[in-house]
Amino acid sequence: MQDSTRKPRKPELLSPAGSLEAFFAAMEKGADAVYAGLTEFSARAKARNFTLSRMERIIAYAHSLHRKVYVTLNTLVKEQELPxxxxxxxxxxxxxxxxxxLQDMGVFRLMREHFPELPAHASTQMTIHNSLGVKQLETLGFSRVVLARELHLDEIRSIARNTTMDLECFIHGALCFSYSGxxxxxxxxxxxxGNRGRCAQPCRRLYRYRGKEGYYFSTNDFSSIDLLPELIDAGVTSFKIEGRMKSAEYVACVVGAYRMVLDAPAGRREEAV
Incomplete structure (x- = not known):
């Protein structure tokens, strides 16, 4: 495979916005962009989400601050829902x-044929976990891929070396017990x-095994704040915080912490942490 030269640059800090309050918290604390869902076709159906009219307003507000809004249409779509x-x-x-x-390739085809001006981002639900998967999406016309959350740093480096495509990585939040998607x-x-946005999160429940109770499927949340320099050097384009079900207070705290570290001079990032 050809080695694509990727010069490390300051990555985008991407925040969840599962509610209007969380959106404003992300803006106030310095997120470069947010990702938010509509009341339909969102993989977080239980989040408060946004109507189309409200989405239009938050996009306009974000653009007035020179920030970005990515919209999640990342469920699988049924035939009768295509119109x-x-x-x-x-x-x-x-x-x-x-x-x-997005997750559904049918949605991608609709975008390419009728709305080519909309950048297509491959959701983590597509389980993209190697360089060939990224290359295939790049060939099809995707502009960004959200890499699978379970990837090791060395795997991310290897993928980044073999593409010029934007790479988005989760850096903080919940992990799924299974492979992404x-x-x-x-x-x-x-x-x-879960692929229709209705995951009941049975992995978070208490189970009994051989007479002992425990949260056997519930993984701990992860934080990559100590790995930011390595991820920047690897060529990651966007640092994504998980949490569209989280409160505005949570969003403010996490975005503020990562903003502080990213803005610190390279030699003082450890001190900022």
């Missing part, structure tokens, strides 16, 4: 969304599909 997807994409194009995060636990246990 509505076209309507939503047309609205997002008209309001100047900075990118659409491949968990059917909620579907099997209660009929609530």
């Amino acid at each position: 509505r997807v076209v309507e939503v994409l047309a609205a997002l194009s008209g309001m100047g969304a900075d990118g659409v995060i 491949q968990c059917y636990f909620s579907s099997f246990l209660g009929g609530h599909s």
Whole structure:
């Protein structure tokens, strides 16, 4: 594989915005961009999310501050829902969304054929975990890929060396017990599909095994604040904070902490941490 030269640059700090309050918290604390979902086709259906009219207003507000808004249309889409997807994409194009995060390749085809001005971002739900997967998306016309959360730093470096595509990495928040985009636990246990935005998070429950109770499937949240220099050197384009179900207070604290470290001079990042 050809080694693509990627010069390290200051990455984008990308915050969740699961509510209007969280959006304003992210803006106030210095997020470069937010990702937010609509009331339909969002993988976080239980978040408060946004109507199209409200999404238009937050995009306009973010643009007035020279920030960006990426909209999540990252569920799988049923055949009868495709006409509505076209309507939503047309609205997002008209309001100047900075990118659409998607999982369903049918949605991607609609975007390429009818709304090529909308940048397509491959969701972590697509389970992109190697350089060939990234190359395939690049060939198809995606502008950014959200890498699988379970990747090791060395794997991220290897992928970055072999593409010029924007790479987005989760740096803070919850982890899934399964591979990104491949968990059917909620579907099997209660009929609530994570790929339709309705994950009931059975992995967070208390279970009994051989007479002992424990949270056997519940992974700890992760923080990469100590790894920021290595991730910057690897060529990661965007640092993503998980948490569209989190409160505005949580968003403010986490975004503020990472903003402080990213803005610190290279020799003083350890002190900032």
